[in-house]
Amino acid sequence: MLEAISRSATKILATAGAVGQVDALCSFASIAGRNRYVRASLSDAAEIVIEDGRHPVIEAIASERFIPNNTEIVRDGNGIQIITGPNMGGKSTYLRQVALIVLLNQAGSFVPAASARLGIFDRIFTRVGASDQLARGESTFMVEMHETANILHNATDRSLVVLDEVGRGTATFDGLSLAWAIIEYLHDHPTRSGITLFATHYHEVTDLAKTKSRVANFNVAVKEWNDQIIFLRKVVPGAADKSYGIQVAKLAGIPSSVIDRAREILATLERKERDLVEETRGHAPSHQLSLFDSRERDVIDALRILQPEAMTPIQALNELQRLKEKLEK
Numbered sequence: 599m600l601e602a603i604s605r606s607a608t609k610i611l612a613t614a615g616a617v618g619q620v621d622a623l624c625s626f627a628s629i630a631g632r633n634r635y636v637r638a639s640l641s642d643a644a645e646i647v648i649e650d651g652r653h654p655v656i657e658a659i660a661s662e663r664f665i666p667n668n669t670e671i672v673r674d675g676n677g678i679q680i681i682t683g684p685n686m687g688g689k690s691t692y693l694r695q696v697a698l699i700v701l702l703n704q705a706g707s708f709v710p711a712a713s714a715r716l717g718i719f720d721r722i723f724t725r726v727g728a729s730d731q732l733a734r735g736e737s738t739f740m741v742e743m744h745e746t747a748n749i750l751h752n753a754t755d756r757s758l759v760v761l762d763e764v765g766r767g768t769a770t771f772d773g774l775s776l777a778w779a780i781i782e783y784l785h786d787h788p789t790r791s792g793i794t795l796f797a798t799h800y801h802e803v804t805d806l807a808k809t810k811s812r813v814a815n816f817n818v819a820v821k822e823w824n825d826q827i828i829f830l831r832k833v834v835p836g837a838a839d840k841s842y843g844i845q846v847a848k849l850a851g852i853p854s855s856v857i858d859r860a861r862e863i864l865a866t867l868e869r870k871e872r873d874l875v876e877e878t879r880g881h882a883p884s885h886q887l888s889l890f891d892s893r894e895r896d897v898i899d900a901l902r903i904l905q906p907e908a909m910t911p912i913q914a915l916n917e918l919q920r921l922k923e924k925l926e927k
């Protein structure tokens with residue numbers, strides 16, 4: 599019997615292949631019909647234009663109603679999009695949604711959107727999520743960098759590159775510097791600058807849009823209300839300025855004493871950063887400002903709120919003397 603089967607092996611395999619193909623196409627058709635997918639029109643350009651795109655898995659399983667988003671990326675115009683916004687805002691979902699729509703289209707399926715015009719990509723490169731390979735001797739950050747290195751070596755200008763928070767696995771300044779340099783590389787490289795989506799909490803990198811013509815900023819909208827945040831899930835043009843990490847931690851049930859302490863630390867860090875910025879801009883002579891000297895801090899704070907116009911000359915003189923003594927203590 600085995601002999602008989604092996605004589606017909608080619609035919610059996612061809613039939614199995616054909617049945618598999620019909621099965622896949624029927625699945626595409628039934629999912630497309632059930633979930634209101636549409637046929638994308640194909641474009642010769644390196645572009646992704648999607649109206650009301652959705653994430654096929656999240657929309658099927660999420661308890662809240664899925665909010666669709668538009669996408670308009672043309673490689674030579676705004677081909678590198680930096681997406682900022684709060685934790686839990688929907689950045690990763692949006693990135694994967696765009697990649698999945700491109701993937702489904704190239705696999706021959708309809709796509710979850712109201713309409714779409716899609717270029718053809720030679721590869722979809724992704725660097726998303728955080729995982730390690732301890733058994734293979736790779737830490738979380740090492741895996742992240744390995745995957746990113748592979749992308750930077752192999753992407754072409756017809757590739758779609760999706761990078762989700764690359765650089766977050768290390769110290770802030772190292773991570774930020776890496777994120778910045780990676781975006782510059784993908785922007786400037788003569789043959790590796792395909793369409794790139796880059797989600798990040800390093801808001802500093804949004805400055806790249808000022809100097810790099812193909813870099814555009816987008817953010818996931820959020821509304822603040824009574825110290826609460828409402829996630830709007832809409833991707834809108836422009837850069838975000840906050841991550842709302844502490845509010846999201848509170849939502850997740852971190853003890854309130856930890857949240858309050860984190861708020862205090864954040865306020866101190868933000869004040870230091872503001873001063874550092876002022877210092878580097880030359881608003882304050884640097885020898886007056888030591889970030890870690892609380893006496894100097896107090897004197898500067900006192901000067902800030904001082905109202906000379908409301909003081910008599912003798913009061914002003916006394917205050918000056920008091921501040922000087924404070925510094926010399």
Ligand SMILES: Nc1ncnc2c1ncn2[C@@H]1O[C@H](COP(=O)(O)OP(=O)(O)OP(=O)(O)O)[C@@H](O)[C@H]1O
Nearest residue numbers: 660663664665684685686687688689690691692831
């Ligand atoms: N467009 C959307 N409509 C409805 N729900 C959404 C949408 N986008 C995201 N969500 C929900 O919000 C959750 C968080 O989204 P996501 O992980 O994309 O946020 P994020 O911005 O990447 O957050 P983080 O900065 O913490 O990584 C998702 O698990 C999903 O349930």
Ligand SMILES: [Mg+2]
Nearest residue numbers: 689690691762
């Ligand atoms: Mg995310």
